[in-house]
Amino acid sequence: MPDHGQHFVAIVGGAVAGSVAAEILAGHGIRTAVIEQNKRPYGKIEDGLPRWHAEQCRQEYARIDERLRKPGIYFVPCTKLGRDVEFRDLCENWGFSAVILANGAWRDRDLGVPGCEPYVDRGLIYQNPFIYWFNHKNEKDYDGPRYEAPDETLVVGGGLASIDVVKILQLENYGRALQARGIQPSLPGSRAQRHRRDLQTARHPARRVGCEGVSSDLPPARAGYAAGATARECHARSDCEN
Numbered sequence: 473m474p475d476h477g478q479h480f481v482a483i484v485g486g487a488v489a490g491s492v493a494a495e496i497l498a499g500h501g502i503r504t505a506v507i508e509q510n511k512r513p514y515g516k517i518e519d520g521l522p523r524w525h526a527e528q529c530r531q532e533y534a535r536i537d538e539r540l541r542k543p544g545i546y547f548v549p550c551t552k553l554g555r556d557v558e559f560r561d562l563c564e565n566w567g568f569s570a571v572i573l574a575n576g577a578w579r580d581r582d583l584g585v586p587g588c589e590p591y592v593d594r595g596l597i598y599q600n601p602f603i604y605w606f607n608h609k610n611e612k613d614y615d616g617p618r619y620e621a622p623d624e625t626l627v628v629g630g631g632l633a634s635i636d637v638v639k640i641l642q643l644e645n646y647g648r649a650l651q652a653r654g655i656q657p658s659l660p661g662s663r664a665q666r667h668r669r670d671l672q673t674a675r676h677p678a679r680r681v682g683c684e685g686v687s688s689d690l691p692p693a694r695a696g697y698a699a700g701a702t703a704r705e706c707h708a709r710s711d712c713e714n
């Protein structure tokens with residue numbers, strides 16, 4: 473990659489949008505630091521999609537990995553904008569030419585219906601935690617919220633995400649019906665099992681799977697804060713397990 477040495481751009485979020493932005497900029501000789509709050513840069517692909525999308529997930533993981541491996545792209549995991557790095561600080565003091573927000577759709581938008589708040593997780597369930605529960609509920613060490621998926625559930629919204637939620641409700645219902653007849657239903661392996669397998673076959677080791685090697689190749693003047701804070705804090709933090 474030609475390094476024109478002029479621009480260095482920060483990208484917040486390392487998933488589909490962030491990795492594509494980094495790749496495009498790399499193609500123009502512009503270096504980027506991709507700041508990701510999690511260990512792994514897969515965003516919604518990882519736990520926004522129900523677990524039957526196994527093959528699609530694997531393909532998307534590989535695409536993201538390939539983009540982030542390109543020269544001039546420095547992946548900085550376990551670093552959250554707003555917690556580890558202040559927005560104003562990033563914009564004004566780090567010397568980046570630009571900051572691109574590719575922080576995506578990992579949190580649900582509030583329903584916005586007055587009075588609905590007390591019902592959250594008590595009958596009113598947002599899609600992200602629901603999919604996460606579905607993907608992980610059968611794992612031995614799953615200790616997150618547990619949801620019911622009763623018949624005659626109302627799904628609010630009619631996009632792709634809603635269709636997946638409807639499918640989960642159907643699967644849960646069919647599963648219950650089959651179990652009642654003594655048949656054990658089965659679905660593709662759990663996320664945790666696949667994560668372990670993916671990590672074993674990962675091709676760009678330290679940059680992707682942990683904090684250790686994270687920004688060792690980041691130019692020191694730019695990376696000092698991120699590398700130090702990231703490596704130190706990541707080991708101490710439980711919210712950087714993803």
Ligand SMILES: Cc1cc2nc3c(=O)[nH]c(=O)nc-3n(C[C@H](O)[C@H](O)[C@H](O)COP(=O)(O)OP(=O)(O)OC[C@H]3O[C@@H](n4cnc5c(N)ncnc54)[C@H](O)[C@@H]3O)c2cc1C
Binds near residue numbers: 484487490551634
């Ligand atoms: C249920 C469901 C089904 C879908 N089905 C399909 C499908 O079949 N086909 C398809 O093409 N698309 C599908 N999509 C859409 C697709 O998953 C998303 O459009 C795409 O993954 C979004 O990518 P993104 O990079 O914009 O955002 P995200 O994947 O949300 O990535 C944002 C990244 O930013 C990071 N981040 C957020 N905040 C911070 C912060 N403060 N500091 C640092 N990092 C941060 C997050 O950790 C995350 O890694 C589906 C989505 C859902 C929810």
